Amino acid sequence: MSSEKQKLRPPIESGCPDGFQYMHPVMRKNFGQWAYHEHPRPGVLKHVALNGDVIWTVKAGTQRILDVFTLRTLCDIGEKYADGYVRFTIRSNIEYMLSDAKKVEPLIKALEDAGFVVGGTANSVSMISHTQGWLHCDIPGTDASGVVKALMDELIDEFKNHNMPNRVHLTTSCCQINCGGQGDIAINVQHTKPPKINHNLVANVCERPTVVARCPVAAIRPAQVNGKPSLEVDEKKCICCGACYPPCPPMQINDPEHTKLAIWVGGNHSNARGKPTFQKLVAAGIPNNPPRWPEATAIVKQILKAYKEDARDWERINDWIERIGWPRFFEKTGLPFTKYHIDNWKGARNSLNASTHIRF
Amino acid sequence: MDQKKIYPTPMLDILEEGPWPSFISGFKRLRDKHPEKRINEMANSLLGQLEHSYETRKGYWKGGTVSVFGYGGGIIPRFSEVGAAFPESREFHTLRVQPPAGNFYTTAMLKQMADSWEKYGSGMVTFHGQTGNIMFIGTTTENTQHFFDEINEYGWDLGGAGPCVRTAMCCVGSARCEQSCCNEHAIQRHLVNTFTDDVHRPALPYKFKFKVSGCPNDCVNSIERSDFAVIGTWRDEMKVDQNEVKAFVKKKGRQYVIDNITTRCPTQALTLKDDDTLAVDNKNCVRCMHCLNVMPKALSPGDDKGVTILIGGKRTLKIGDLMGTVIVPFMRLDTVEDYEKIVEMAQNTIDFFAENALEHERTGEMIERIGLVNFLEGIGIDVDPNMVSSPRQCSYVRTDGWDEEAEKWFQRKAEEKAAAAG
Numbered sequence: 085m086s087s088e089k090q091k092l093r094p095p096i097e098s099g100c101p102d103g104f105q106y107m108h109p110v111m112r113k114n115f116g117q118w119a120y121h122e123h124p125r126p127g128v129l130k131h132v133a134l135n136g137d138v139i140w141t142v143k144a145g146t147q148r149i150l151d152v153f154t155l156r157t158l159c160d161i162g163e164k165y166a167d168g169y170v171r172f173t174i175r176s177n178i179e180y181m182l183s184d185a186k187k188v189e190p191l192i193k194a195l196e197d198a199g200f201v202v203g204g205t206a207n208s209v210s211m212i213s214h215t216q217g218w219l220h221c222d223i224p225g226t227d228a229s230g231v232v233k234a235l236m237d238e239l240i241d242e243f244k245n246h247n248m249p250n251r252v253h254l255t256t257s258c259c260q261i262n263c264g265g266q267g268d269i270a271i272n273v274q275h276t277k278p279p280k281i282n283h284n285l286v287a288n289v290c291e292r293p294t295v296v297a298r299c300p301v302a303a304i305r306p307a308q309v310n311g312k313p314s315l316e317v318d319e320k321k322c323i324c325c326g327a328c329y330p331p332c333p334p335m336q337i338n339d340p341e342h343t344k345l346a347i348w349v350g351g352n353h354s355n356a357r358g359k360p361t362f363q364k365l366v367a368a369g370i371p372n373n374p375p376r377w378p379e380a381t382a383i384v385k386q387i388l389k390a391y392k393e394d395a396r397d398w399e400r401i402n403d404w405i406e407r408i409g410w411p412r413f414f415e416k417t418g419l420p421f422t423k424y425h426i427d428n429w430k431g432a433r434n435s436l437n438a439s440t441h442i443r444f
Numbered sequence: 445m446d447q448k449k450i451y452p453t454p455m456l457d458i459l460e461e462g463p464w465p466s467f468i469s470g471f472k473r474l475r476d477k478h479p480e481k482r483i484n485e486m487a488n489s490l491l492g493q494l495e496h497s498y499e500t501r502k503g504y505w506k507g508g509t510v511s512v513f514g515y516g517g518g519i520i521p522r523f524s525e526v527g528a529a530f531p532e533s534r535e536f537h538t539l540r541v542q543p544p545a546g547n548f549y550t551t552a553m554l555k556q557m558a559d560s561w562e563k564y565g566s567g568m569v570t571f572h573g574q575t576g577n578i579m580f581i582g583t584t585t586e587n588t589q590h591f592f593d594e595i596n597e598y599g600w601d602l603g604g605a606g607p608c609v610r611t612a613m614c615c616v617g618s619a620r621c622e623q624s625c626c627n628e629h630a631i632q633r634h635l636v637n638t639f640t641d642d643v644h645r646p647a648l649p650y651k652f653k654f655k656v657s658g659c660p661n662d663c664v665n666s667i668e669r670s671d672f673a674v675i676g677t678w679r680d681e682m683k684v685d686q687n688e689v690k691a692f693v694k695k696k697g698r699q700y701v702i703d704n705i706t707t708r709c710p711t712q713a714l715t716l717k718d719d720d721t722l723a724v725d726n727k728n729c730v731r732c733m734h735c736l737n738v739m740p741k742a743l744s745p746g747d748d749k750g751v752t753i754l755i756g757g758k759r760t761l762k763i764g765d766l767m768g769t770v771i772v773p774f775m776r777l778d779t780v781e782d783y784e785k786i787v788e789m790a791q792n793t794i795d796f797f798a799e800n801a802l803e804h805e806r807t808g809e810m811i812e813r814i815g816l817v818n819f820l821e822g823i824g825i826d827v828d829p830n831m832v833s834s835p836r837q838c839s840y841v842r843t844d845g846w847d848e849e850a851e852k853w854f855q856r857k858a859e860e861k862a863a864a865a866g
Contacts, residue, residue: 092513093593097644098601099637100612103544103619103629106553111619118622120741131620139620149581151470152558152567153477159551159558168551171616172543172571174664181620199465215574218497219490220522220538220581222505227497229467230459237462262759263574266668298804300762327761333506340501353668355660356734357708360667362765374498375455397704398738429764 108169108181110139126246127202128188140182142166142191145201145211145236145243148176149219149229157198165191175211175253177204201236201243207250209242209388212271214256215263223330224258225273225343226372231256234376235271235384242388249395249404252388255351260325266351266363268401269387271380274346274368278322279335283309290315290332298327345370345380349387350402361402367419383419390416409443450475451492451530455499474567482532486566486582489532493524510537510585512592515644518602519588535584536566539592540577540603542611542636542643545629546619547572557595564591575653576613577603601640607804608646609794612636614656615663617676622740623733624658625676625749626777631656631786635672638787642794649801649810652794659745660733666757666768671797671807672790673754673768680746681726688742693720705735750776753786755793755819756808766808769816771823773830792823826856 104112114133121131129141146154158178162170166182173179178200180191192202204210212235217227235254242248255267262272286292292315296304303321307314315335317328326337337343347370351363366387370380387401394416395404405413414421427435459468471494474487497503510521520538527534543549549571557578561569566582573579578600583591592602603611612635615621617628635654642648655666658676666673693701698716706714706722710732713725722742736743753775754768772789776782793807800822801810811819820827829835 092589095512095514095592095644096596096601097640098596098599099640099643100542100601100633101544101599102633103546103548106544106548106550107546107619116618116624116627118618118620118624119744120622131622141620145464147465147467147470149467149470149568149570151474152562152569153473154465154470155554155558155569159554162551170549170551170554171547172549173547174572174576174613176571178571201464213574218503219494220505220520220536221503222507222522224503226501227494230498233459233462233464233466233468236464240463261761265574265665265759266765294803297802298762325760338502343501351668353662353665355662355667355730355732356737357710357732360662360767362668362767372501374501375458397700398708398734431764 106169108139108167108183110137110183111169111181113137114139123206123246126208126244127192127205129205138183138185140185140188142180142182142188142195142202143173143177143204144180144195145177145204147229147233148211148214158200161191161194161198165194173204175204175213177211201240203244205246207246207248207252208244209239209248209252210254211243212236212254212256213264213267215258217258221258222333223261223326223338225275225326225338226258226345226377227374228256228258228264230374231271231345231377231380234378235381238381238385239388248388248392250398250400252391252401253351254384260327266353268349268351268363269384270348270351270363271384272346272348273372274344275324275326275337275339275342276344276369277339277342278317278319278324279326279328279337280339281309281315281317282334282336283312283314285334286314286332287312289334295328295332295335298331300325300327304328340372343372344368345372345377347380347383347387350400350405352400352402354400357398357403358406365425366413366417368424386419387417412443450488451495453491453495456491456495471568478562478567480562483562483567485532486536487568489530489534490536490566490582493526493530493533496526496529505536510588512589512602515602517605517608517644517646520605521585533566533582536582537585537588539565539580539583539588540573540575540605540611541580541595541600542603543572543576543578545612545614545632546616548619556598557600560591560594564594575603576611602644604643604646604651606646607648607650608644608652609636609639609642609648610651610653611643612654612656613664613666613670615658617656617658621658623661623736623745625678625745626656626658626674626751628656628658628676630783631674631751631777634783634787635674635790638790639794648794648798650804650806652797652807654790660731660752661737667754668757668759668765668767670757670768671755672793673757674786675752675754676745676749677731677752677774678746678749679774680748682724682729682736682746683744684722684724685742685744686721689722689739690720692739692742705738708734710734748776750774751786753789756806756811758806758808762804763809763812766806766812768808769811770828770831771820771825773828789823789825796822826852 166180214228255264257264257272307316329337346368348363508521564587570579614628614632618624653670655670715723753772757768
């Protein structure tokens with residue numbers, strides 16, 4: 085064994101750590117013994133335990149990709165103005181937990197003075213859960229971080245206030261795999277042209293049967309191109325989903341012009357009121373226009389405005405649309421209804437209206 | 445750093461404007477203010493490549509094979525396709541590190557991680573990526589090992605990447621939430637830490653995710669985003685504090701309560717009585733959580749708590765979106781034996797998945813292909829009407845085993861009755 089090999093250290097396979105060691109003592113003490121919570125102001129939660137103990141939570145939005153300076157600033161604030169215990173939500177907000185009510189306002193001030201945004205609780209617009217994009221992904225059609233920054237600049241007041249009928253979860257994804265997840269409003273890449281194939285590289289880079297198997301519509305077949313083993317795409321069948329691109333990078337799906345954005349609404353994971361719902365396509369063909377994606381931002385604001393004006397308290401976007409119907413949704417948002425809105429995938433028939441239930 | 449070497453970033457500069465915190469400003473701090481030259485150069489190079497992406501509207505990273513000694517996954521390898529132009533970020537791998545259940549940290553621990561990351565990485569980190577990992581973004585192949593060695597010594601392990609059991613997630617749960625119906629943190633750790641080998645050494649047909657939510661509000665999106673969703677619920681009557689109901693009615697008004705609570709109940713299980721108390725038809729309550737969300741002080745889950753398990757959630761690739769399907773309508777999770785039972789069920793599910801799924805097929809897709817009944821038989825679970833929205837509507841089915849199946853049902857019901865009688 086070489087000396088280099090001997091130096092290699094076997095990993096400790098400790099897996100997922102126990103969170104108790106990092107939990108605020110009041111939360112440790114009252115684990116599973118909480119009575120109720122209140123929203124004293126946007127960005128602040130007050131949880132009361134059965135024995136009367138109280139834990140305060142202050143939630144703040146950040147840039148998600150933190151540099152170590154920002155991380156240390158967040159920690160310093162937590163030590164100086166709170167008790168040094170934090171957690172992160174699934175939408176990458178930071179939450180400070182503290183037991184002394186008197187510290188809440190100074191903590192908020194310290195966070196805001198340092199440029200962070202306190203909010204994101206209850207019926208506000210959430211921070212956008214999103215993906216890596218051009219910064220780090222190997223198949224991105226856009227830069228989610230940039231789209232998110234541009235949108236949150238515009239929606240900051242909705243993050244800081246409880247003005248919406250119910251909570252609004254936004255997501256952004258850089259390809260149709262949709263790692264950002266379902267959302268009340270999702271801004272996702274939508275490719276509009278088949279992949280451009282670099283036939284010189286396919287044989288060396290791609291495992292061809294895997295790529296053929298990956299296509300959801302069986303549009304890819306093995307072929308000899310210019311005397312080399314490659315792949316070809318039946319462009320009439322191709323749905324431009326990009327599923328062939330990860331296993332075969334020479335099948336370039338991203339295109340500066342034809343990679344567009346689409347907007348989906350009504351995804352809701354909660355079981356509250358109705359069963360969980362998937363998001364539905366409402367707008368496509370939106371230019372992928374860095375650095376501020378103004379066209380996408382405008383449509384999101386248009387949808388939010390209609391929702392805010394028309395939905396009833398506690399209606400999520402899917403609840404609201406279910407009550408008013410899709411024709412009214414398109415009317416109220418001013419978005420066009422096209423042939424692309426009518427599903428033709430497996431199970432599509434379930435989305436057709438087989439009744440005389442029509443709102444006039 | 446040397447001003448002449450700084451890549452111009454006119455498009456990214458625009459993302460420094462506006463009130464929301466800017467990730468670009470953070471990268472520039474690393475470029476301009478960090479004492480470590482290696483980090484300055486790495487940030488500069490990364491900004492250069494990102495600007496190039498903004499100008500050309502394309503990404504320039506490719507994958508590869510990088511892991512740490514003893515593991516086969518956990519790293520997202522990234523090699524630049526434009527490394528000649530931006531050499532200092534030519535290798536820019538991400539380490540996926542498993543957070544604690546519930547995503548809790550002390551600031552002291554975060555600072556310790558920041559110190560380690562500064563020694564070996566770019567200084568960029570995200571809490572958390574969409575799978576739920578801490579993402580330490582940007583380091584070289586060599587430093588991937590050094591960084592892992594250092595943080596692994598003080599309690600941190602890699603998460604999953606590739607076709608393997610992935611890092612799990614749970615909500616804040618019992619630590620802070622009155623709606624919690626189970627110990628989310630214990631469930632997450634019992635499940636995912638049974639499979640550390642399958643997390644670190646990708647050998648499954650495709651990814652497999654666990655997510656745990658303490659109640660049907662499902663704050664970690666487990667039904668849609670995990671192959672194995674565990675969601676807290678309760679079987680007995682919800683608790684109603686009628687004095688709090690009356691106080692709520694007094695404060696918000698009757699019409700508000702009718703419009704926002706009773707008429708929103710999906711099974712019409714609520715009645716606001718003339719004396720402003722609330723009557724609940726608990727037999728028809730589906731535990732949707734809406735009324736508890738609106739009146740958390742007045743309404744609470746009951747005492748007979750447990751979990752519902754749904755299997756097969758996933759996003760579009762390749763056959764379209766699938767929500768998880770109810771496989772276990774209710775099970776208690778109180779005793780060691782209860783936990784052994786859920787772990788065994790997860791093992792059976794993953795074994796069946798490993799043996800029967802096609803390459804790159806998720807659990808939900810496999811079930812779609814082979815049918816739910818074959819999956820249930822494979823993992824040894826009996827059919828239950830809670831698994832379906834409705835029975836079959838198409839008459840094209842062969843039913844020549846009907847009598848035996850009916851007999852099984854009656855026998856099972858008799859056993860359940862006997863067990864309940866004690």
